[in-house]
Amino acid sequence: SYNMAVPDAKTGLLFRQMFDRDTCTYTYLLGDRETAEAVLIDPVIELAARDVALLNQLNLSLKYVVNTHMHADHITGSGLLKLLVPGCQSMIAEASNADADIKLKAGDIVRFGQQELQVRSTPGHTSGCVTYVMHEHSLAFTGDALLIGGCGRTDFQEGCSETLYKSVHSQIFTLPQHYALYPAHDYQGLTVTSVEEEKKHNPRLGRSLKEFVQIMEDLKMPYPRKIDASLPANKVCGLYNLPDDLAAILKDAS
Amino acid sequence: SYNMAVPDAKTGLLFRQMFDRDTCTYTYLLGDRETAEAVLIDPVIELAARDVALLNQLNLSLKYVVNTHMHADHITGSGLLKLLVPGCQSMIAEASNADADIKLKAGDIVRFGQQELQVRSTPGHTSGCVTYVMHEHSLAFTGDALLIGGCGRTDFQEGCSETLYKSVHSQIFTLPQHYALYPAHDYQGLTVTSVEEEKKHNPRLGRSLKEFVQIMEDLKMPYPRKIDASLPANKVCGLYNLPDDLAAILKDAS
Ligand SMILES: [Fe+2]
Numbered sequence: 097s098y099n100m101a102v103p104d105a106k107t108g109l110l111f112r113q114m115f116d117r118d119t120c121t122y123t124y125l126l127g128d129r130e131t132a133e134a135v136l137i138d139p140v141i142e143l144a145a146r147d148v149a150l151l152n153q154l155n156l157s158l159k160y161v162v163n164t165h166m167h168a169d170h171i172t173g174s175g176l177l178k179l180l181v182p183g184c185q186s187m188i189a190e191a192s193n194a195d196a197d198i199k200l201k202a203g204d205i206v207r208f209g210q211q212e213l214q215v216r217s218t219p220g221h222t223s224g225c226v227t228y229v230m231h232e233h234s235l236a237f238t239g240d241a242l243l244i245g246g247c248g249r250t251d252f253q254e255g256c257s258e259t260l261y262k263s264v265h266s267q268i269f270t271l272p273q274h275y276a277l278y279p280a281h282d283y284q285g286l287t288v289t290s291v292e293e294e295k296k297h298n299p300r301l302g303r304s305l306k307e308f309v310q311i312m313e314d315l316k317m318p319y320p321r322k323i324d325a326s327l328p329a330n331k332v333c334g335l336y337n338l339p340d341d342l343a344a345i346l347k348d349a350s
Numbered sequence: 351s352y353n354m355a356v357p358d359a360k361t362g363l364l365f366r367q368m369f370d371r372d373t374c375t376y377t378y379l380l381g382d383r384e385t386a387e388a389v390l391i392d393p394v395i396e397l398a399a400r401d402v403a404l405l406n407q408l409n410l411s412l413k414y415v416v417n418t419h420m421h422a423d424h425i426t427g428s429g430l431l432k433l434l435v436p437g438c439q440s441m442i443a444e445a446s447n448a449d450a451d452i453k454l455k456a457g458d459i460v461r462f463g464q465q466e467l468q469v470r471s472t473p474g475h476t477s478g479c480v481t482y483v484m485h486e487h488s489l490a491f492t493g494d495a496l497l498i499g500g501c502g503r504t505d506f507q508e509g510c511s512e513t514l515y516k517s518v519h520s521q522i523f524t525l526p527q528h529y530a531l532y533p534a535h536d537y538q539g540l541t542v543t544s545v546e547e548e549k550k551h552n553p554r555l556g557r558s559l560k561e562f563v564q565i566m567e568d569l570k571m572p573y574p575r576k577i578d579a580s581l582p583a584n585k586v587c588g589l590y591n592l593p594d595d596l597a598a599i600l601k602d603a604s
């Protein structure tokens with residue numbers, strides 16, 4: 097498959113970050129150059145066709161659709177991708193209480209070709225949130241547990257600020273300083289950070305547990321715009337319970 | 351300065367891609383790890399404060415603000431950054447007929463620390479468009495000459511489809527296949543491509559000159575939303591001729 101200088105040609109990983117401008121969600125395409133097996137992390141249903149076009153262009157075959165958690169801000173592309181790419185399997189943490197082909201537990205390894213994603217349990221934004229770590233490439237996908245200079249909210253689903261703080265400090269901030277961290281969202285247009293930067297500069301998680309809990313309590317965020325449509329659909333990985341317009345897309349694909 | 355695994359820690363380059371959700375513009379921060387000198391490519395005036403915050407967080411000092419061309423879709427952050435970071439200098443191609451501290455010609459090298467940007471003239475979207483190539487890192491910043499699966503329009507400023515086609519084929523498609531290409535914009539949420547992918551799959555520039563000219567003629571794009579405010583301001587690198595709200599930001603900074 098295609099060879100490209102940045103970021104990881106030498107170590108056999110094909111890496112692409114993609115953005116959903118509507119919900120500020122990052123989707124990641126990871127491909128193994130040797131076997132052409134690929135995964136998508138956190139795809140968005142409206143952009144599944146884009147993701148498939150890129151997979152095809154790069155001659156990759158989609159093995160797994162991997163979710164960091166049951167999202168409340170968008171509907172996952174997992175269900176539509178399963179129709180568009182027969183044979184691929186959806187994944188989500190068992191603790192999320194969502195349905196998927198494969199349910200993950202802490203310590204599991206997601207394998208595609210030579211590549212490995214280590215599953216770490218990082219609850220607190222939701223109780224099923226996980227972080228995927230690629231030790232070979234010194235990077236991790238943190239979902240909504242850790243955002244760049246921020247973190248996911250803890251005031252809905254099964255959110256708990258204390259749990260989130262402990263997750264990040266025990267499972268993410270203990271990674272080597274230079275590990276790159278790729279979040280599920282960024283609202284300022286930033287794309288990546290590192291363990292070192294977040295430990296030093298994250299204005300929420302860089303403080304004490306007590307300060308963190310207070311900061312989260314003071315946020316008083318508005319009710320999430322898409323939550324009422326997203327949660328029922330994401331509970332079944334976007335296969336059913338869709339709003340009419342998206343159900344029509346799924347029907348066309350099947 | 352900060353060490354991070356991806357994309358280029360080993361070769362001394364600190365690299366960050368940033369996005370403007372309003373105009374779909376990519377800004378690039380490039381830092382030399384040894385000397386901490388940095389450049390910004392194509393900053394957007396509304397996001398100059400974000401860019402400065404990231405420079406500060408990474409302990410980098412901004413040497414040059416580098417423009418790929420005189421943009422019609424947003425106002426460059428060059429002028430505001432010169433106020434926010436005293437001592438930094440603005441750059442643009444001499445052929446753009448815009449004012450800047452340093453005017454570049456084809457073959458010039460922009461140096462910051464150990465890092466080098468080679469200037470290639472790639473007119474056609476505008477007559478002052480350049481592409482910046484980092485041979486050491488096998489990557490290039492193509493501005494609006496080449497977009498991912500697309501290209502800049504050729505129906506305003508001094509646009510010329512034939513010139514654009516020749517620029518891309520002689521100055522970008524002649525780079526090694528694996529070079530990563532970073533555009534000034536993407537409207538689908540894609541972040542990067544490669545010489546090989548664009549040569550094989552670009553639906554406009556991968557065809558014959560004759561087909562390309564016809565495709566561009568048939569586009570019939572709407573009048574650019576921000577062009578009337580952007581061009582007068584960008585002619586002086588965003589230092590004067592600003593709309594009232596942005597002029598106020600500049601006044602506050604000075
Ligand atoms: Fe979430």
Ligand SMILES: [Fe+2]
Pocket residue numbers: 419420421422423475494502
């Ligand atoms: Fe442009």
